[in-house]
Amino acid sequence: MCKIGILFENRDFEHDVYELIKAFYPEAEIHTLYENAEAEYDLRFSVERDNDSYIIKYERTENLSKQETEQKGVISADILSKENAGCGIQDAHALRKENKDNIKYALYQLLVKLTGRTLPWGNLTGIRPAKLAMGMIESGMKNTEAAREMRERYLVSPQKTALAITIANREREILKDIDYENGYSLYIGIPFCPSICLYCSFSSYPLKVWEKRTDEYVEALCREVRETALMMKGRKLDTIYIGGGTPTTLLPHQIRKLLDTVGEAFGYEGLAEFTVEAGRPDSITREKLMAIREYPVTRISVNPQTMNQETLDIIGRRHTVEQTKEAFHLARELGYDNINMDLIVGLPGEDIHMVERTLEQVRELAPDSITVHSLAVKRAARLNIFKEKYQEMSFENNQEIMDLTMKTAYEMGMGPYYLYRQKNMKGNFENVGYAKVDKAGIYNILIMEEKQPIIALGAGGSSKLVFDHGQRIERVENVKDVSNYISRIDEMIERKRTAIATWL
Template identity: 75%
Template structure:
């Protein structure tokens, strides 16, 4: 089937052995990002495919067969002695976890080699399917490995490219230095969600609602949110609050009096003494006013974001940002004028229609503003995003990202005296790359590292909030979810509070 100039393959995967099903699926998708993948669980279900994989257990090994119009074959992941599924039953919990991880690594190693053979290409992050490469690097270093040993492990076991290995090791070491004073056992961080935006961006899959349609319900939302703030503060008494992050949506869609209500609730319930960091996303330039910024300045906010995503007007119009490049520049200048000395800017690489020269223009414009940190995102289109829902409308557009562009963003960051301090990956990223945060000395976003490295509990308040309860010395994580829908959140706020009370009581 042809769409534009891209041949879209139909790929089928028959899982007769379902262990590590998710990892197998995601690794195949990474090699065939523009294809449709279908999972089958019996031979009777299988339909016609351009490329077909068969996953089955065979004498304690995992056999991966493949077949297309031109050829067929198989590769075997050989598990070492004591790694069979039956052997795991008799192991203690820690040993079973270690053995299962070893089995997964061997399976992904074999599958990666097969996919390289089939496609003739390699992936910058090798066979890693998780979203936290720096967490892997940090774990290797914290286990006692030297940097060189950890790098060798990433290259040889996980087949990560030398360039990405160096990036992950560099970031892991900087993260360790930044977090050295954080109390993982007794501390926690707070996320507060404001799910309203001036308009909804084409690529957005967050719980965001256009302010124009929800303006009459914002005060009701804040009442529910302030109630959750008060109750959760009581639950977390005796623990140290390290960072607060107010995100969204766009928090600065709130009017000044609404910002004051929210910030007063946080001050009265949690207090701000001893905070390592307090971030508010100003996000959309078309939501920023002097009055709002000065209201924020009344509180000990240490970091804000003014996020252009791109400095090309044509792209802003396509993705539905509904603000101008000049508004971005004016909002940034206004924030500086109001006294903010730690301003982040988010950029997205791989936006529809943008090529290398357009990214170069964005970086040139950002350089003139001289932010204190910059986060470079590789476009990842999730199922809930309008860009995916209405993909037929945008199928003729190019979505360009490559190593040259990623290198260009890194070079620009270095020229602005920023170094990388955190990274993460998402599913369906263009070019199988990564999101990287760059920052000047002492300007790194501590919360960003904590949420990615999962070192301490993150309590998330508001519609769509997903709390991570980290316990057992960081070895276990349980999630407590708030409903995403604003109306449901308002009406069921007591239920959301009780969910947290039960989770905190049980696991923390």
């Protein structure tokens, strides 16, 4: 494994520098340094600043790849200030953004020279490229001007630029009737799963361990629902999303209790969308789907992740491909006309032929939308914790696979409607939602574009309070541990009450 040291003699934009280097060297062991260390590194970067510029240098002790022929390199990025910025830039936030863009532009050029390769999303290290594109368009730029800005300023590939601009325009059309200033969305988390997937880093708990306490959890959750509805009185509820975990780990009577409480507290009138992410096929039954159908739910998910049984076994999803098909057909039989399916590319051992097999079986089912995730292994995932056990497995994702998923989605009558990125994504790609006309997930767009408050209930819920016309965001966190959530529910409610009173 390559060992990289980054010496920050100046700590401006430390996170951005680290993330961009990590994007070029995803498998490297990277150390941030604040003083010269005697430890040996295969590659060492330094970031310093004088009055007029940031100076980035690298030095390496041996060739890291065939492309890397230079032992040393240096590049500089101009520092803008109120005195030399030009164009009348006086706002401190705007100046900081300009300087951040300058240093990332220079560092990217240095890394391209060093490695001999480029990244599909250029020097963008954030998770919301479509939000960037939408902001440009909403500022008055034409599509062609926004595309040029993404290619030239952020060095995004033409293909990804086109994707971001396309999605930004579709998002604007879908959200045109949403009242950002007075509206909000509601997320309700069910943190239980039949088993925990190998790659999962969410707040999920195995149902077998917790099934005797699910009634207690639902009771605490319903209390949070009722109290939060009082806090949000006078605002317009636009979308509800019940996710997890796996919401259908709840029993039918628990589902009814929760949805009755939500209806009584918030009301279901005027919703633009109501999603229940049924999720794992091995948790879906006729009785549960019939219970959900008693309420004005407009959209559900049946999520296979892959249609290759050998991969399902490896990643710990204890269901069969046949169960996925049965759950999907059952939902159609019961009248669900907006069904999403989540897929993951880059799973251990899967090559393009296995992805193609998944896509063909999904095509036969004909869902109304699909969400294609590029595998991202986060620190909490067992796949990362026990990486030695899985190090001999291949994790393949490339542009050919991403092109195949897009081609299949188009052939199924779907177009892209939202995207986001995560850290440590295989291939430095993205997650893309594709949907047929009028079947896009509105909540998915709202959570990514950060246009309005998202109030999150349940263990691990992270509310985003968007205010000052979308210019500021504050978070309010619920504890992740289920026992703590149940015992400290009054504290969770008071956290919310204080934050909503302060910022909204």
